[in-house]
Amino acid sequence: AQSVSQHNHHVILSEAASLELGCNYSYGGTVNLFWYVQYPGQHLQLLLKYFSGDPLVKGIKGFEAEFIKSKFSFNLRKPSVQWSDTAEYFCAVNKYNQGGKLIFGQGTELSVKP
Amino acid sequence: EPEVTQTPSHQVTQMGQEVILRCVPISNHLYFYWYRQILGQKVEFLVSFYNNEISEKSEIFDDQFSVERPDGSNFTLKIRSTKLEDSAMYFCASSLQGAGGYTFGSGTRLTVV
Numbered sequence: 001a002q003s004v005s006q007h008n009h010h011v012i013l014s015e016a017a018s019l020e021l022g023c024n025y026s027y028g029g030t031v032n033l034f035w036y037v038q039y040p041g042q043h044l045q046l047l048l049k050y051f052s053g054d055p056l057v058k059g060i061k062g063f064e065a066e067f068i069k070s071k072f073s074f075n076l077r078k079p080s081v082q083w084s085d086t087a088e089y090f091c092a093v094n095k096y097n098q099g100g101k102l103i104f105g106q107g108t109e110l111s112v113k114p
Numbered sequence: 115e116p117e118v119t120q121t122p123s124h125q126v127t128q129m130g131q132e133v134i135l136r137c138v139p140i141s142n143h144l145y146f147y148w149y150r151q152i153l154g155q156k157v158e159f160l161v162s163f164y165n166n167e168i169s170e171k172s173e174i175f176d177d178q179f180s181v182e183r184p185d186g187s188n189f190t191l192k193i194r195s196t197k198l199e200d201s202a203m204y205f206c207a208s209s210l211q212g213a214g215g216y217t218f219g220s221g222t223r224l225t226v227v
Binding site: 036042043044045046049090092100101102103104105106107 | 147149155156157158159162170172205215216217218219220221
């Protein structure tokens with residue numbers, strides 16, 4: 001069965017620090033990959049997605065993610081975080097080219113200290 | 115930007131009661147979903163709906179759950195007899211193609227007492 005694993009449950013950073021959140025998935029076939037963000041009290045918002053092509057994907061708010069197929073990984077990065085990036089971040093996967101469900105990781109809570 | 119609208123934002127219900135959670139997906143989207151997030155846990159898939167029928171459902175989506183698209187704009191999730199463990203945030207989502215690009219609603223927080 002597909003599963004998604006996010007390595008860090010809670011990350012605390014100071015403003016301007018660099019961020020990398022790990023995400024690994026287990027699925028042998030071709031997948032679509034997503035990162036969602038959930039700000040406190042708000043709904044899930046899409047940060048970025050990977051379907052095919054360049055494995056380095058740029059998203060909104062200065063985030064990017066790199067798909068490394070050999071490692072089954074899709075880590076999220078940001079060179080310099082801001083206090084407003086405080087939120088919960090979810091990695092998700094679904095099967096390529098199918099109207100399928102999203103499988104979510106357990107989420108990483110990011111706290112950015114001003 | 116088009117939004118997925120969910121109502122109510124918060125519902126409190128007594129155990130054993132029926133609840134209906136409502137969603138208005140984006141108008142030209144074809145695929146509809148319900149997910150839930152129990153407090154402190156991951157977001158879990160419940161059901162997907164396409165072409166007026168369920169296309170996939172999880173083991174969570176048992177006989178107590180049903181979905182309906184009654185009028186071409188609303189998409190509802192009904193829980194027939196709520197249990198305490200149904201307390202969660204329920205998210206509706208829709209997509210045009212089904213392979214990704216989901217838009218999520220802001221969620222309904224269901225509290226069963």
